[in-house]
Amino acid sequence: MFMIGVPAVKPVVGEVRPASIVAAAGIEPGMEIVGVGDKATGDWESVTYALISHLGDDSMKLKLKAANTSYVVDKTLQLDGWKFDPDKESPIGSLGIVPLGGKVLPVVEAIVPNSASEKAGILVGDRIKRVGEQEVTEWAQFVLEVQQSPEQPLLLVVERAGSELTLTLTPDVKKVRGQLVGFVGLSPQLVPLPDEYRILLQYGPLQALWQGAEKTWSLTTLTFDMIGKLIGGVVSLDNLSGPISIAKGAGSSADYGLVYFLGFLALISVNLGIINLFPLPVLDGGHLVYFLIEAVTGKPVSEKIQEVGFRIGAAILMLLMGIALFNDFARL
Known part of the structure; x- marks a missing residue:
């Protein structure tokens, strides 16, 4: 992706909705978001991922730069009760930010x-x-x-x-x-949006490999974070998606071009890779647990216990898939 070149837009605030979270924090149109918490942000996608990681927090700090200056200010957003429906709005819009655009x-x-x-x-x-x-x-x-x-x-x-x-x-x-x-x-x-706000993230082979690894690590940590919030009840089970939503997302991303389609495939691959490492016996993560037990005890787990584990794991996996499919049909 990074060798081909990923088109992006600088995260400049176009409008601030009245009586919103960002309005209460004193954020003004024309400011550029250069950091969310301890994460640097260079485009709207990185801002979105950084915002999602703060779901359930009481507050969040944004680093912003005013137009035509290099002076960076910190603004603290109070996130009490901040929730949003990803099917209806973005985390950026739910805070009251309208990105600068055409x-x-x-x-x-x-x-x-x-x-x-x-x-x-x-x-x-x-x-x-x-x-x-x-x-x-x-x-x-x-x-x-x-x-x-x-x-x-x-x-x-x-x-x-x-x-x-x-x-x-x-x-x-x-x-x-x-x-x-x-x-x-x-x-x-x-x-159209002026060219000064458009950027192209394109690198040579070695730097592209490094950027790809960083991006993959960022998606991995975000996925683990979201799983934790899902278990903790911060994120609703309604946000789970199944094969129908994946197919729709793949089609939509393909309409925008090869780079966006590759990005979607990367996101799905990271998610599937992490899910496959869950300690459920029917998944690779479950087999790794059995191998670990064998390494500690010096003997393999009995076939009877493995069979019980497979049944429990399959039931949990089918339950999750059922919820995901139900959500998919509810979105149609």
């Missing part, structure tokens, strides 16, 4: 033929100024109004060639997760 402007970039937008007379280049009684300064505001108004006429004010026009837009309707939502068939104008 901007989505309320300007029409493209229109789907025969869509509600085309029927309303919207043209490419129109800037959406108001929808209903809502002033539109961000694209998300327009999307929310449309989604909440399926098949309901909306008065739309657009700016075209320096003049404002009033149009009537009636969103079409579609069902999403059992709910009826509106859609109008147009896409916004995107302003």
